[in-house]
Amino acid sequence: MALVLIDYLAVAVFAATGALAAVERRIDVVGVLWLAAITGIGGGTVRDLLLGQPVFWVREPTYIIIAAVTALLVYLTAGLPQTTQRILLWLDAAGLAFVAVSGAAKALAVGAAPSIALVMGMITAALGGIIRDVLAHEPSILLRKEIYITAAMLGAGVYLVAHALGLSEPISAMLGIAAGFGLRAGALVFGWTLPGARGTDDRTDGGAGNSAP
Numbered sequence: 080m081a082l083v084l085i086d087y088l089a090v091a092v093f094a095a096t097g098a099l100a101a102v103e104r105r106i107d108v109v110g111v112l113w114l115a116a117i118t119g120i121g122g123g124t125v126r127d128l129l130l131g132q133p134v135f136w137v138r139e140p141t142y143i144i145i146a147a148v149t150a151l152l153v154y155l156t157a158g159l160p161q162t163t164q165r166i167l168l169w170l171d172a173a174g175l176a177f178v179a180v181s182g183a184a185k186a187l188a189v190g191a192a193p194s195i196a197l198v199m200g201m202i203t204a205a206l207g208g209i210i211r212d213v214l215a216h217e218p219s220i221l222l223r224k225e226i227y228i229t230a231a232m233l234g235a236g237v238y239l240v241a242h243a244l245g246l247s248e249p250i251s252a253m254l255g256i257a258a259g260f261g262l263r264a265g266a267l268v269f270g271w272t273l274p275g276a277r278g279t280d281d282r283t284d285g286g287a288g289n290s291a292p
Contacts, residue, residue, distance in 0.1 A: 085252055086123075086135075087145055089177035092170050093207045094119030094146040098153035099167045100215040108154055114214055115150030116143065122206035126182050126199050130189055168267055171208055175227070176259035179204035179234040180252050184242075193239050200235025201228055204259075226266035226273060234259020 097118025101111040120136045120143070127134045136142040182203025186196035205220070205228050212219045220227045238255025246254070265271045 085177055085256070086181045087141070089174055089181055090119040090123075090142050091145050091149045092174035092177060093122075093211075094149040095153055096167050096171045096174060096208070097211045097215075098150040099170070100211055100217065102153060102157040103167075104215060108151075111154045112147055112150045114211065115153070116146045117214065118207045118211040119146040119149070120207070121210045122178060122203040123182065125206055126185065126203045129202070130186060130191065130199065132185075132189055135185075169264075172230075172260055172263040172267060175204045175208070175231055175263055176234050176256045178207070179231040179259050180238045180255040183235040183238055183255070184248075184252065187239070187242065193243070196239060197232065197235050200238070201231045204228075204231035204234070224272040224275065226262060226271050229273060230259045230263035230266065233262050 094115040098111050098115040100118075101114040106114070124134050124136070179200040181200075183196040183200030185203075186199035187193070191199065208220055208227075211217075234255045236255075237258040238251050241251035241254045242248070262271075
């Protein structure tokens with residue numbers, strides 16, 4: 080029951096980010112509903128297909144209803160001052176933490192190895208936001224330097240470790256959510272990043288015998 084509630088909340092949060100992205104572009108209500116649904120269920124859909132499981136929202140239409148209601152609430156309150164880009168970022172951070180844990184938990188529940196569960200948690204967490212950015216013509220989060228997928232990996236990883244240690248499901252889930260959200264929050268507040276790949280400007284030019292700055 081705890082994981083089901085987390086799953087519902089995660090869909091609602093991600094759907095809200097999709098709806099906010101649509102509202103910012105003055106898209107009509109149908110577009111808001113569509114982008115909210117795609118963002119809310121996109122990652123979980125791919126996860127279920129990869130695991131060979133029935134797609135969760137086809138089996139349980141409550142998820143679509145939650146995404147639609149969330150989208151309508153965002154659409155109807157779009158004129159309020161709090162619907163800003165900053166709110167979108169924090170909602171996305173919360174959704175990232177929730178679905179990283181729920182994705183890993185669902186993979187474990189169908190017999191996947193912990194390593195596969197970790198990957199499924201990352202896919203579930205990140206793919207919805209990536210799809211949202213593509214459809215909303217936003218620069219993908221993958222192309223930004225700030226920590227994002229690493230937060231999903233940490234959240235899913237902490238949950239899996241706690242689960243392996245025999246902690247209860249709610250406690251394991253809460254630990255994973257707290258870890259994932261904490262890292263993502265640090266990236267938003269303090270600008271935490273991981274080192275970038277070394278490009279051609281960072282390597283020594285063998286012909287000239289000099290190093291680029």
